[in-house]
Amino acid sequence: MSRNDALRASRLRVGWRTIETAAARITEHGQQLLDDRHFNVSARTWRRWEGDRPGWPSEPTALVLHDALGRWPEDLGFTTPPGWIRPEHHDEADVKRRAFVSVTAAALVAGPVAPQHVDPALIGYFQQQLEGHYRADMFLGPHDLIGTVSAQYQLIDKLVRSAKGDTRRGMLRVGAAYAALIGWLYQDAGDMDGAHFWRGVTQEIAMRSRDPHLVGYSLVNQAQVRTDLGDGAAVIDLCEAALDNAGRLVPKVRIMALQQQAHGASLTGDRSAVDQLIDEADGLLSAVDDDLPWGNACRRTPGYLEIQRATCYGRLGLGGEAASLWDQVLAVVPETARRDRGVYLARYATAAAGAGEPDQALEIAQSAAQIAVETQSARMRRELATLQDVMKPWRDAPVGRDLTAALKPVVEES
Template sequence: MSRNDALRAARLRVGWRSADAAADALTAHGQQLLDDRHFAVSARTWRRWEGPRPGWPSEDTALVLHDALGRWPEDLGFITPPGWIRPEHHEETTVQTTQLLAVTAPALVAGPLSPQQVDPQLVDYFQSQLEGHYRADMLLGPHDLIGTLGPQYQLIDKLTRSATGETRRGLLRVGAAYAALVGWLYQDAGDLSAAAFWRGITQEIAFRARDPHLIGYAMVNSAQVRTDLGDGAGVVDLCEAALDDARVVPKIRVMAMQQQAHGASLLRDRAAVDRLIDNADRILPQVNDDLPWGNACRRTPGYLEVQRATCYGRLGLGAEASSLWEQVLAAVPATARRDRGVYMARHATAAAAARQPEQAVHIAREVVDIAVETRSARMRRELVTLERAMRPWHDAPVGRDLAEALAPITEGT
């Protein structure tokens, strides 16, 4: 090459008609950006940059070029020197490290800690808190609770290190339940990496507690993350492993069967979906344990039909899924805002699949209000799925109505 065409094209794109004009403009831009009146680029330097051997600018100049032209030097024809790392990558690494520490700090406390006396009644205390946290999750959504539960788990872990005997086993069991709930909150918030981390913590503690029910529960929790990742085979593997242990209580078997049905729907196997949910339905009346965790199958109205409708929607069975959602939503209390919003979004997608776009938009308007209120990433993902299902009507008035309805959650994203 006889000249640096990439830099020349970028210069002309922003209206700098000559090397002299570019040098003056970049100098002014850099002095304002860096708050440094000594920053300067000469016309001679700019001409060299547009020549066959442009060299490499200083880090400050690289920042100014990027801010003025929207590209880093390596994208402007400069030859990248060894070891160059864009400043934005340093910032990304800092942000990622901060986020990782925020996720892992409550679970990974360095020890040893000072021993203390642990009263066995603390196990009951933490168990009694769980039901309130589950209710708050349904009412508030994930973001407000993550900051509360992390420190509580940290305290449980601290006490576990000093406890002995049955008190220690009890704290391990309740600690696993707290870790599972934190994992769910991150999953609902859309952070699957953090969710997978906390699911791993749940499994570790379940094995330490040597509790077959809790181990099965932990595997089903991991299968939930695999469902969100679209890994049908992984979901089936984990659920079959949970069901292999004949000792687990009926509640775990119900949870594993319904989650395996989700895996089957990802694998496009409707027959397996129906068989698994029907089998879970036969076992559901046997759920009578007093374990404080994993009680959604008792607490959620129409729990198994919710799962069937979700699987049908994933399979593209619009009319059948829509009919099921109408039955389910009739029984869901208005106070369960977050769950209701997720179900309605799935209902809207089923309506679109059933060629009822007007109904889909009507439902979506209420879902958007709930999504804004609860900040549930899961609900937003469901609305993205709805948007895809409505593409056949993109240019029609009903498509424009949907875009207007979704604006509060799509603007700025």
């Protein structure tokens, strides 16, 4: 029996791995959206929707599906009736306003707060929590963590307003680290407006803390967003600014700035600068000995700098060299680092395709696609969309059709 793959793909994209889960989530969403406790979609109904005769949902159900999945029924594989006109449930301005409020609510709490005693021990508490969030991010991806970390940031901001002296400066430093993590989570989720906002928050708090290491770290964070936007010149500018006072920075921050500047160089097509910058960063790795709780990817991630080099080589179109590096890197990346491993697999597949190995690219991409469905990482979806572009020469061949089928649950059709 044929299936409604469009609805199934959208269900998997939002993390509803079973039909029963989808029915329960859409029922809950509809009851809240329509303010109607009688709204209900059964698992049996959803199963029919994913079959060969999905029919057409009622207009209220169509609105709920659109609000939950971001698509109207005709884009979800339903049989469009004659004369169907899409209703406008929210005007564009209201959608943008709600999105902005969602992003900024945790950072912009207006007015004074009631003064309270802030024990210095809270700095260590939040630092320990931060390390746990870093580990959870490797397993869960962004969507399940944004709310939790944002709520903790809001508490930190409240405490900063009451803290004094060294305790206040310590709380500012930990607050900057939390803001940086939230910015990263939004970036990984594909919300670049949210990412850019939180990178700005990070930089503001870093400046207020007067910590040169955090100021450098915040500039590298800004450069990461510019890398995802493909603005190589801006990446280089920001990293050079971070390195202006390199002698005052701990080696870890210098490594971060150098490797990010290498990404900027790859965006401008400068292969020699890529190698020079990553080699310089590699010479600093053995000197990393600080106890700062943030920015520890360089010592937490096996093959950290070769990952950056392989990514830059792929961006430069050096498919064979990139594929060789990815093969080495993935041999040491643990299976538990599932989200990062999925991103690396997607880049490896693209490098293999660029080197003229479409069958190898397909085999690698199938593993990456499964991880992308589980983690809902927009960054991974972008990598897989890039793979599709590189695989266009084989689009009509069996390997191309197999790739399209493998990526259908995670990559928007063009």
